[in-house]
Amino acid sequence: MQQIYLDNSSTTRVCPEAADAVLKAMTETFGNPSSLHALGFAAQQALTTARAQVAAALSAKPEEITFTSGGTESNNLAVFGAAEARRKRGSRIVTTAMEHPSVLLPMQELEKQGFEVVYLKPDQTGNISTQQLFEAVNQDTILVSMMAVNNEVGSILPIDDARAAIDRAKAPALLHVDAVQAFGKLNLRPGRRGVDLMTVSSHKIHGPKGAGALFVRKGVHIAARTFGGGQERNLRPGTEAMPALCGFGAACAALPDTEAELQAIARLNRCLREKLAALPEVMVNSGDDALPYVLNLSAGRVKAQTMLNFLSTRGIYVSSGSACAKGARSHVLTALGLPHERIDTALRVSFCRYNTEEDCAAFAQVLQEGLRTLQKAD
Template structure:
């Protein structure tokens, strides 16, 4: 079989070899419980502390402002619910966008049933939040605004700096949470300079192990735990620390940030190559990702094609892509992100997300386009519903 071509890096990434080796080393040798008082526990605690420092340094923040979680989903839940539960007097009005990851959307849906007044802010045709709507809807009861930094389906980059300035010009006490799962390790983020109060990250999006994420919370932000127990993570997130995962996360951050600019340029070139080839060689391809979107994501629709059918045909050629957000792609519903952008259902049905990493090559792009050209005539749906 041909060499594997993996273009689903927004769903998860292949761990670095160095990370795998380091995780195995930690699992085999640094297996103590960080809460234990003996030398094995102290050694594990030291390794967790080191990883925390690496992540803090990458953001330009203090080590004691980083909290480890089981991943991006838990971190988003802790950020939003944890802040609101800890600060009930801050207000009952909260805002997010219509293009958020389900781990934010579902929290807001739940909060709307628990007495909170929720505004889901519209986006324009490019999937960029309408900041004027945020400005208009902020009121004296607004406690929190949550915005995804880079959308996981289209790569649309949100104007975080502008949102922070608008929020601060009206009420600096409103907390801004940013889901940076698709942004962290892809662009440099400076929470303190950008006006971000709480930030969510995930290990497996940057070639680290699955099952570990992190939350940055500015020192004066009060959060309430959503998991109770032994009081680990400074009383904020109970449960014995995933020492090997946390160490692997730290190692992945260290490696990723050494070449963050070079990786972005490499992926931008691959994305532009794929974009140009699809426009020239594939009839009727509809480009959904807007100009200026993340170098790592390209969403394209192939009309009169069911995306899932194309995905599985590509899989037979050892090429792996996605129909949208991996966490919700099994649900038989049209993408809420693309619907919010006003895209027609028949275009959404044919939408494929290609997402890149530094491991991809130009040969990957060439082979992918050739495969698409070969497959499309076989699976296009003719008028009347017949193939």
């Protein structure tokens, strides 16, 4: 049976370079980087290399990279750490209503602690306007947290406008960007764009799970959330997960040219959109200006989980939204104001460099079969 994987926004297949680095870290440079012997020094050197590889992918300095266990931990560290560090300078935080749960749930906790959180509402294609940002950010704002690319519909958010809004208001705010879905797909360069904190993750770029990083711009201070042995400059202490981090670094080093890959993925996106246009029951929820790696669609009257099961039995793997939602109704599509019937039938197709136009054709064909079979059964 064919196996066509189109769920790359949830996780990606580990690339050979990353797998090799993981194996080497487990079997050769397996010492503790804090140990003062030859194996410890070798491990420390491997960690230094991995940090430099991640930094290079962000056009950042190695000392600006704090390793974590992944995007969720990085987002929590950024949001809580920034709020605690700046709480004496204001109480307003600005974010959007379609952030990942690892940002939204910390925001809800900060509201319980007395912070005022403003949730900007996107339009029907997932865009946030400059005007919304300029109206929301004031002199009392201490944090603006906004994803670079939405994980469900692929909309690209205006992080440069967020920086401009902070500067215009003369706010003491730090700018945090959750770039988990943008990393490796767009040229981010956080330090050059006035971004103070940026979250990235390994398993979205063909690296192993269990590794991520938080970019902390030089000179920026945030409060630590955990305390221990002093690793990661006391911001994230604990023995480093060396195999995963070495794999993360190798995946960063193996990233292809960003612009060339973006053009290739855009061709896949156009190919699939053309095939979906021939299916009158299908409605595309992603905007024309969304990052082409993600295409969200609603499939007739068939519930998302039912269609997912149908596709899966035929070797085609997509999702109904964020993997972290575990089947719950999408808060992102709800924030976009889509009707419940479109939300409940929504699927997310997400591409990577290993996908082909043949994958798009196979998905569209089986989706059509599913609509014909399942709507008739309904």
